[in-house]
Amino acid sequence: DHAAEREEAANDVEDDEDDGLTPEERRYMARLDKGLFTLQHIDVTIAFLLTEEIEELDARVRMIMRQNGSDLSEVLETIEEYGRNMGDGDDRKKAQTDVVDMKEVLKDLEAFLNYISKE
Numbered sequence: 001d002h003a004a005e006r007e008e009a010a011n012d013v014e015d016d017e018d019d020g021l022t023p024e025e026r027r028y029m030a031r032l033d034k035g036l037f038t039l040q041h042i043d044v045t046i047a048f049l050l051t052e053e054i055e056e057l058d059a060r061v062r063m064i065m066r067q068n069g070s071d072l073s074e075v076l077e078t079i080e081e082y083g084r085n086m087g088d089g090d091d092r093k094k095a096q097t098d099v100v101d102m103k104e105v106l107k108d109l110e111a112f113l114n115y116i117s118k119e
Helices: 002-018 023-051 055-067 070-084 091-118
Strands: none
Touching: 002 055, 023 055, 023 091, 055 070, 070 091
16 A cells, blocks of 8 residues: 555655664665675675786786776775775674774785786
């Protein structure tokens, strides 16, 4: 019934307003739900593959990226965004330690990607 659907939609809006998130955080969460989370992990994997410094692997990764209309700058951008948003809102000590460790890894990957992008 249409009235029930309208009421449910209104409740969803109220729930969104009560979640304590800013509009920017809400957009980021929506992007995560639509595939950004998967893209972040794929890009981290690509960056780790490139750190192996195996010429054939590097050439193959870059070739596949070019064929798909992409380049390392997009991987770098995704990793930078991932690092900026990692761990927001989590107060548990163990989780915070893990987040700090992962943020350091992401910063190292960013530095490496910046370095090899200039070669």
